[in-house]
Amino acid sequence: MTRSARRTRRTLQWTGVGVAALLALSACSSSDDSSSDATATPASASASASADADPKLSGTVTVFAAASLKESFTTLGSTFEKAHPGTKVTFNFGGSDSLAAGITQGAPADVFAAASAKTMAIVTDAKDAVGTPATFVRNQLEIATLPGNPDKVATLKDLTDSGLKVVLCDKTVPCGAAAQKALDAAGLKLTPVSYEQDVKSALTKVELKEADAAVVYKTDVKAAGDKVEGVEFPESADAINDYPIALLKNAPNAEAAKAFIALVQSAEGRQVLTGAGFIKP
The missing domain is CATH 3.40.190.10 (Periplasmic binding protein-like II)
Structure with a gap:
């Protein structure tokens, strides 16, 4: 083999090594980028999911409630507002039958708490409540x-x-x-x-x-x-009355309304209600 031929062969060998090295570096870089993206995506998704799972409540919750609930619900309303800054609970207390009639006629409200299953039925029969009302206390x-x-x-x-x-x-x-x-x-x-x-x-x-x-x-x-x-x-x-509570179908602030109902049904809510003289269901 001539000297010129040997020089040409060595040049081709080094060129092949260089190309291989470049390909390897490119693959590593691509793998690192892919790994970085894969790591970032779940973290972002997790943060988004967490925000969706625990939304910040705000706005007004309008509660139509039997007159006999005035003292205990007023207390629970204050508790709710302190737990969720930016919210306000407003109440319309009165006879359950009048409140039910108002709801079926389109009065804007988020929650209805009645003093009997019969008056709650006025709302559920009109399909103005979401799901099945839950009895949270009784009264004598x-x-x-x-x-x-x-x-x-x-x-x-x-x-x-x-x-x-x-x-x-x-x-x-x-x-x-x-x-x-x-x-x-x-x-x-x-x-x-x-x-x-x-x-x-x-x-x-x-x-x-x-x-x-x-x-x-x-x-x-x-x-x-x-x-x-x-x-x-x-x-x-x-003649003991059951008191049911329900989320209303056209609730303007449904998420906050659900949270208020959860408070009423919680151990803390039950303590306020039984302290006022109500009976556990």
């Missing part, structure tokens, strides 16, 4: 009298005394329906001086001394403190 009746019980009311039958001015909730309202059920169980007939549209209105009549007694809930007697005196009666056991 009690007689509210003037402080010191000057008329010596001891039984449900005592309320039939013609000399007493007695107030009942309207029969369409859960507390009124429950009172009628208790009277029927005792075989008693009672003609009140007035029928009130919600339990707070009935209680107020006694607090203002416009009535001698009213059949209300134990929770309302407890909330009134020394403004009234409570008298238990055995027939109330035949």
Whole structure:
């Protein structure tokens, strides 16, 4: 082989080595880039998934709730706002039947908490609730009298005394329906001086001394403190009301509404409610 031929052969060998090295470096670089992308993508996806799983709640939650829930729900509303800065809970308390009618007629609300399954059915039958309402507490009746019980009311039958001015909730309202059920169980007939549209209105009549007694809930007697005196009666056991709660179909703030319902059903919520005199379901 001539010197020129040997020089040409060595040049080709080194060129081949160089190309191979470049290809190897290129492959490593490509592998590193691919590995880097693969590592970054799950991290981004994870961060995104975490944000979706725990969204920051904001805005107003509008709750339509039975009048007897006023004290305990007001407390839970404050608790919710502190736990979720940027949120506000507003309440519309009243007779469950009136609230249900408002919802079916398009009143904007996120949550409905009723004082009976019957009034909740007004909303569910109209398909204005999401899913199946959950019973979160129960409530029992009690007689509210003037402080010191000057008329010596001891039984449900005592309320039939013609000399007493007695107030009942309207029969369409859960507390009124429950009172009628208790009277029927005792075989008693009672003609009140007035029928009130919600339990707070009935209680107020006694607090203002416009009535001698009213059949209300134990929770309302407890909330009134020394403004009234409570008298238990055995027939109330035949007229205990379940309280269901539901997310509404057209809720303007559904995510925050779900979180409020979760608070009501939580151990913390249950403690507030039982502390107000409600019974566990």
